[in-house]
């Protein structure tokens with residue numbers, strides 16, 4: 166099959182015939198690599214340690230999807246905390262926008278798990294096992310992939326701990342997978358995904374799949390910190406001429422000796438000398454590579470450096486600009502709204518829901534029963550007995566054992582019940598019942614709930630039986 170060639174390279178990771186260009190970026194030692202390594206290993210340690218940490222008897226972070234409860238820094242967001250959770254996520258997004266406006270893609274190059282694990286776990290292993298020696302190549306490859314697998318498996322287990330808690334994780338790994346098939350499948354799928362990502366997909370995640378990378382063009386401005394090549398200083402690029410001959414009339418050259426090391430070291434395969442590109446993750450590998458070259462040829466370092474488009478074009482630095490004012494203002498508003506909402510939270514959440522089936526039943530005599538479900542979430546630190554009572558009709562009753570729902574601390578419970586009200590209370594087929602829920606001390610709330618009953622007029626629909 167013949168492949169059509171593109172007249173020019175479209176993507177840094179595609180050959181001109183459309184096949185994948187596999188990147189094996191060269192390691193460039195330097196100050197930024199040292200800092201990034203420290204940050205990267207610290208982040209990996211934090212990722213592993215968090216599931217073990219408890220704050221006020223609760224996990225530091227637990228994403229209990231099954232029970233729809235998210236615990237963060239000792240506070241549990243319950244299903245009734247949608248507003249709080251929405252505010253928290255909104256604040257996080259705007260804070261990321263702000264960080265991007267100020268520091269460019271610092272997240273991508275320094276802290277994103279994709280970069281951290283690829284550059285500081287998987288690639289070092291690859292470099293170690295893919296040394297050029299021919300003998301033992303197959304064995305080395307097998308050991309490399311076994312190591313990849315074990316690391317992926319460990320990462321998948323830590324990942325699962327964020328969803329089920331560390332105690333459950335330790336318990337479940339000692340049991341048969343058949344006892345917890347869902348968790349087993351999640352770990353298996355996550356391990357497979359990690360292997361696929363770090364062994365095969367790699368930089369494609371940043372270039373093609375990551376939505377954050379795609380948003381860069383709108384999140385950055387001319388004053389954002391980016392990795393830039395100093396074109397004025399570097400061009401015209403060309404081979405270093407240590408001692409130009411007297412008859413050499415070629416024009417003066419810039420500092421770039423066109424060694425190509427900045428391209429060879431780039432994990433996304435781009436040439437930063439072509440200017441800011443969407444593929445640049447701001448990792449500063451090219452900065453380290455170029456600084457070494459500059460040191461070697463006794464020129465000042467910083468031909469490639471962290472800077473901004475505006476600085477490179479000799480524009481005055483502007484720290485204060487619209488997005489640097491608007492984003493923090495939004496973060497502050499969201500933070501205040503979050504704290505106010507949090508401070509108004511009561512020690513329990515009560516939801517009254519209608520039962521499935523007939524909206525109401527006509528009981529013997531003249532009484533109407535509505536089937537309901539009462540869900541109570543006890544946010545307090547101790548167990549509580551909640552007294553439930555209809556309060557706005559003297560003959561209203563609730564069919565619930567002792568009129569009480571007992572709920573353990575930090576849990577939710579849903580109980581079915583019937584509210585029974587005389588037929589005479591209904592007007593146009595409805596009665597607004599007031600239901601008081603009280604734990605006898607901290608919590609006391611009256612909830613209004615519409616009961617259905619028979620219409621009193623002649624045109625009323627037929628009563629359900």
Ligand code: SF4
Pocket residue numbers: 399402420421422423424425426427428438454455458468469
């Ligand atoms: S590493 Fe520096 S000197 Fe070498 S090609 Fe890149 S910019 Fe030029």
Ligand code: SF4
Pocket residue numbers: 392427430431432433434435436437444445446447448449450451452
């Ligand atoms: S151009 Fe430089 S900073 Fe950007 S991704 Fe490549 S090596 Fe990293």
